[in-house]
Amino acid sequence: MPDPSSSDPDNFTRRIPEGDDRRRLVCNDCGFIQYENPQIVVGSVASWGDRILLCRRAIPPRKGYWTLPAGYLELGESAEAGAMREAWEEARAHLEIDQLLAVYSIPRISQVQLIFRARLQNPEVEPGPESQEVGLFRFDQIPVEEIAFPSVHWALRDYQETMDQAIFAPRMSPVQQRPVTALPGEQNRC
């Protein structure tokens, strides 16, 4: 991760606005306060029978490695709609959302990942512009040595541990026990 301050806009200064208790990015000219918020990543572990959808990344970071369909929630979008959009963009997949599988907070990079358990509406998937290749893998076929990010490992494990449960509490990230690395796009948005 580059130093966040290196990407600050030229005309902004970090200072504590009146009535606040944290340093914020404030425009030197007009006083506009640019609040910086943690980012929400939405994604899914999407199954077709006993197979899971994975996408081989066509873009950095971790180009050529396999990931789950996931990305940043956009303005005006619900979390579920965002997860469905990402599956379409990356794998031309149509999802039916089941329930929330996990909430992974990754404070080091100010990211919260909302990962859903989902079913594919049909097995017809193909790479979108950000994927080199997409595939449906049984668990024993997953290329575990070529997984893009730790959180993909977490989600696949959490999916396996809950796949037979109709109702379960979403998994949280025991961050202190886990390596912290982001899902796709981290470097795109620093």
Next chain:
Amino acid sequence: MPDPSSSDPDNFTRRIPEGDDRRRLVCNDCGFIQYENPQIVVGSVASWGDRILLCRRAIPPRKGYWTLPAGYLELGESAEAGAMREAWEEARAHLEIDQLLAVYSIPRISQVQLIFRARLQNPEVEPGPESQEVGLFRFDQIPVEEIAFPSVHWALRDYQETMDQAIFAPRMSPVQQRPVTALPGEQNRC
């Protein structure tokens, strides 16, 4: 809600950057892209026995009305840590997080609320700077006519419906069936 464009920094223009498919806020001088992300609100329904912690707001919006301890997740914070911080800031309360009660997506204001079920470590609560008053209410004592936001009603209802369940799937917002209004701070961050 004011028109979001009215709070754009003076020197930025909205346009689609190369390789993107959405309009972004781009600095006219240096090309810096200010990605605008949905905001994460973290909060809790915190109980002490059969009573629930509520806070009477000392600040707009909805000053004087009762709300749950909740607010924006800060950079570098996990969702759970943010919910605990908000309970401290607003009610000097110490929480023990139980599990995720609900994920309310409110696309109209680009907000995702993560509301936890929590227990108070002790019943000693007092107003922080953003609260006029705090209190522990049995359900039949809750001032339902003086609740600040619809999502507070949702969370109290979802809490009641799941309070006897050790394990449950977090509730999502059936947005199409519900009024959409934000938890505290909406107007503070437009």
